Amino acid sequence: MARDIPGIIGSLIFIAVGLLALYYSRDFTPLGSVFPRTIAGAMILLSVVYIAVAWLRPKAPASHQPGSVWRRVALVVIMVAWALLLDRLGFLTTSVICFAALLVISNYDRWTPAMAVAYVATAAVVLGGLYSIFRFLLKVPLPPGILI
Numbered sequence: 745m746a747r748d749i750p751g752i753i754g755s756l757i758f759i760a761v762g763l764l765a766l767y768y769s770r771d772f773t774p775l776g777s778v779f780p781r782t783i784a785g786a787m788i789l790l791s792v793v794y795i796a797v798a799w800l801r802p803k804a805p806a807s808h809q810p811g812s813v814w815r816r817v818a819l820v821v822i823m824v825a826w827a828l829l830l831d832r833l834g835f836l837t838t839s840v841i842c843f844a845a846l847l848v849i850s851n852y853d854r855w856t857p858a859m860a861v862a863y864v865a866t867a868a869v870v871l872g873g874l875y876s877i878f879r880f881l882l883k884v885p886l887p888p889g890i891l892i
Contacts, residue, residue: 748798755791755798762787779882818849834889835878839871 765784769777826842833841847863878884 747802752795752798755794758787758791762791775883779878779884782882815849819846822846822849831887832889835886836871836875837889839874840867843867843871 762784765780765787769780769784772780822842822845826838829838829841832838844867847867851859851863853859875886879886
């Protein structure tokens, strides 16, 4: 049984970044500090949870399988497109397009009607939830677009 040492180190780095975000957000306005403090708190909490799980429940070594280069390149291209199109198309429109593209490149299995319905429902919940959290809870001004 082996512990995920790289994952633990990465979690420690995320804890440090979260602490730095908390430190530097102390000078922000109360409204301006909501988003960075929320994200920093989540990063710290989830990193601590991961370290605890990785330390207490080591896993058997997994067999390494080579990844797909074109999928990795496509991931980078989609994420860059997401960032570049955000102002032009708006948060929701860009997110729907790029989320769908990510689903297409990340699915290794055959597409079935049931899987497509499940993916569409999941995408609606995830994107709707993120939009609601950013817009209404964290008060982040999102770029308007075609859908909203």
